[in-house]
Amino acid sequence: DQQVKQNSPSLSVQEGRISILNCDYTNSMFDYFLWYKKYPAEGPTFLISISSIKDKNEDGRFTVFLNKSAKHLSLHIVPSQPGDSAVYFCAASAWGAQKLVFGQGTRLTINP
Amino acid sequence: DTGVSQDPRHKITKRGQNVTFRCDPISEHNRLYWYRQTLGQGPEFLTYFQNEAQLEKSRLLSDRFSAERPKGSFSTLEIQRTEQGDSAMYLCASSGRTRSLSYNEQFFGPGTRLTVL
Numbered sequence: 001d002q003q004v005k006q007n008s009p010s011l012s013v014q015e016g017r018i019s020i021l022n023c024d025y026t027n028s029m030f031d032y033f034l035w036y037k038k039y040p041a042e043g044p045t046f047l048i049s050i051s052s053i054k055d056k057n058e059d060g061r062f063t064v065f066l067n068k069s070a071k072h073l074s075l076h077i078v079p080s081q082p083g084d085s086a087v088y089f090c091a092a093s094a095w096g097a098q099k100l101v102f103g104q105g106t107r108l109t110i111n112p
Numbered sequence: 113d114t115g116v117s118q119d120p121r122h123k124i125t126k127r128g129q130n131v132t133f134r135c136d137p138i139s140e141h142n143r144l145y146w147y148r149q150t151l152g153q154g155p156e157f158l159t160y161f162q163n164e165a166q167l168e169k170s171r172l173l174s175d176r177f178s179a180e181r182p183k184g185s186f187s188t189l190e191i192q193r194t195e196q197g198d199s200a201m202y203l204c205a206s207s208g209r210t211r212s213l214s215y216n217e218q219f220f221g222p223g224t225r226l227t228v229l
Contacts, residue, residue: 032216034216041222041225042222042223043116043118043203043205043220043221043222043223044203044220045220046217046220049217091154093216098143098145098162098167098168099157099160099168099170100145100147100216100218101157102154102155102156103154104152104153104154105152105153105154
């Protein structure tokens with residue numbers, strides 16, 4: 001029962017262009033969503049989050065969009081930089097629950 | 113300003129042996145979590161502590177697994193009679209209101225990679 005899905009295992013984007021990573025969820029109890037970035041041999045690093053009362057949150061080059069009716073969120077990175085090459089995980093939590101439920105991850109490669 | 117630390121970073125053991133991992137959370141954080149990550153998957157929740165109390169355990173946490181957080185500071189995760197299927201990255205995370213406005217934002221350590229031969 002995969003409650004959080006990232007259907008693209010990999011994505012390749014040219015440096016300077018926009019990277020768009022997508023995530024779908026099935027559990028309507030989820031009310032908080034997060035994106036993490038992971039380099040090899042390191043733990044996930046928190047990037048940006050969004051509460052279900054919002055539909056957009058922006059932090060520098062990173063913007064997360066939430067479409068509750070479609071149960072879909074996306075992470076936009078503009079402009080993409082070589083250091084953005086990593087695996088990106090979306091995660092969700094339900095109100096009152098402590099655990100995060102993660103997607104399978106998308107490997108982003110930024111090409112010079 | 114220190115983050116979450118985990119020790120050891122790597123552990124190789126033979127099937128049937130016991131192993132113990134340690135996690136030191138961000139000092140002001142009262143919530144601590146353990147996750148397990150296998151190749152090609154996202155982290156999966158194992159257990160959660162608030163201060164010294166273990167408040168939630170996943171069904172992934174079999175009887176061979178035990179976690180403690182004495183005095184509400186560092187935590188240990190022990191696996192008894194390891195099996196090859198236990199090979200994974202074990203991640204610790206902590207959260208609190210000192211670095212963010214929400215407990216939902218969990219900060220992860222570098223992980224302990226366990227290989228069971």
